[in-house]
Amino acid sequence: MDTLKLRLSSVSLSTVSVCAAILIPIVLAPTIRRQWPQLLPSLQLLRRKKGETTEVVELRVYPVKSCRGITVRKTTLRTHGLDLDRRWMFVDATTHEFLTIRQIPQMTLINTALSEDGNSLILSIKDEDVKVSIPAHPTADWLRDNTTLAQLKIWDIQTDGYLYGPEVNEPFSRFLGRGVCLAYKGPTPRVLRGNGAPQRLGRTQDTFFPDVHPVLIASEASLADLNSRLVAKGERPITVERFRPNIIVKGNVPWSEDTWKLVRLSGKEEDGPIDVDIVARCARCQVPNVEPSTAEKHKTEPWNTLMSFRRVDEGIKYKPCFGMLGAPRAEGEVSVGMKFEVLAETKEHRYITGF
Structure with a gap:
């Protein structure tokens, strides 16, 4: 009799489990659909692996500050930035x-x-x-x-x-x-200040005419996420040129760059890798509102959209962030297609004004 009761109990539990597996998703589906935009970033973080690896998809040099830049397949990365940049x-x-x-x-x-x-x-x-x-x-x-x-x-x-x-x-x-x-x-020498100051970087490094730091790195995955938000508001998607980055990587998860601390560019083994300290997020002004090909400035976008979800740096909460600022540890050739690895991450990035 005890054995029969145990079997019936097991059957009942199995039936309940099956029913729950079927019914719970059905009952929760409307809630999940409504909350999906909020849940997605968390799910993406769960998918993300430590030591993110992606590739360089574009290199951009801006010889004259605030003027139109050029794209190159390869160039030299120097400690002050890409060759000829700013x-x-x-x-x-x-x-x-x-x-x-x-x-x-x-x-x-x-x-x-x-x-x-x-x-x-x-x-x-x-x-x-x-x-x-x-x-x-x-x-x-x-x-x-x-x-x-x-x-x-x-x-x-x-x-x-x-x-x-x-x-x-x-x-x-x-x-x-x-x-x-x-x-x-x-x-x-125009010695780095703010997050790149000698006492914070651990070495004295200089640059030419960028606003603050030698290199700006951007992610296509993050740009795609921003563009999806702009399109949802009835706006046209924008190009990465609006943000004037130097190194554009494919990216795996939007905004994963927020925690980069040390990254590595590597190609042919004989050339050796180039490591870049990521010193800060790039806090944005309204320059990205200007369309580079026409010089027309949009009254609100992408500024308003960025302000709605990218005020993520405790050091400069009144500005949104897009891209990461870096200081190369060494010099060498960089090219489109190179491997881009995240060697170290941090949750401690806090913007310090460098001017």
């Missing part, structure tokens, strides 16, 4: 203060290109018959004979730069409707 900038002809898209969206209509042999940087203006060619890697003698060394101001920081003459500056002054000078970074 080596030049435009400054006010009188005050020598730096100028950017923030004040003058039309700067995105100034194009940059390299000559076929790579020896010259060619500046042009969209829809205008203007071409100005200057050495891409000017020698000390060329700079002495063709430019003037002067003090410049980028944010509230003084640095130096070589100012070009009227033959270079005139077309751009006319186009922008104000007196401007093209400047090439001078010999005085």
Whole structure:
């Protein structure tokens, strides 16, 4: 009799389990559908594996700060950033203060290109018959004979730069409707500040004319997530160029870059890997609202959408974040298709203003 009771009990439990397995998803389905947008990030984190690996899908260099950049298949990553990146900038002809898209969206209509042999940087203006060619890697003698060394101001920081003459500056002054000078970074190192300051980074490192740090890395997966939100609001998707990153990786899970601490770029074994310290999230202004191909600035997007879900850094809660700022530990060739590995992660990123 006891054996019979046990068997009946087992059958009853099995029946209950089967019914529960069938009924619970049916009963909970409406709730799951409603809460899916909130549940998805958590489920993605559960899928995510430590030591994320992806690949480099694009490299972008912006020779002149706030002007149109160029895409390259390969280049050299130096401790101050990608070769030629933000080596030049435009400054006010009188005050020598730096100028950017923030004040003058039309700067995105100034194009940059390299000559076929790579020896010259060619500046042009969209829809205008203007071409100005200057050495891409000017020698000390060329700079002495063709430019003037002067003090410049980028944010509230003084640095130096070589100012070009009227033959270079005139077309751009006319186009922008104000007196401007093209400047090439001078010999005085512009030491990293904020999250990249020597006492935090553990070494003294410098850069040219980026806002703060040498390299900006972005994820296609995160851009895709942002675009899905924009499309859901009836807006058009945007390109990664809006954010002006240097290294774009495919990415596995949107926004997983938030916790990157140390990443590695590796290709051929004989070249050796290049490690990059990820020092901070990139807090965004409204530059991404400007469409680079037209210089038209959207009144609200993607700023409003980013503000709705990307105010994630306790150090700068009034701005949204997109992309990660890095400081390379070494130099070497980088190319599209290289493996990109996350070697270390942290939950302690906190933005510290570097200007």
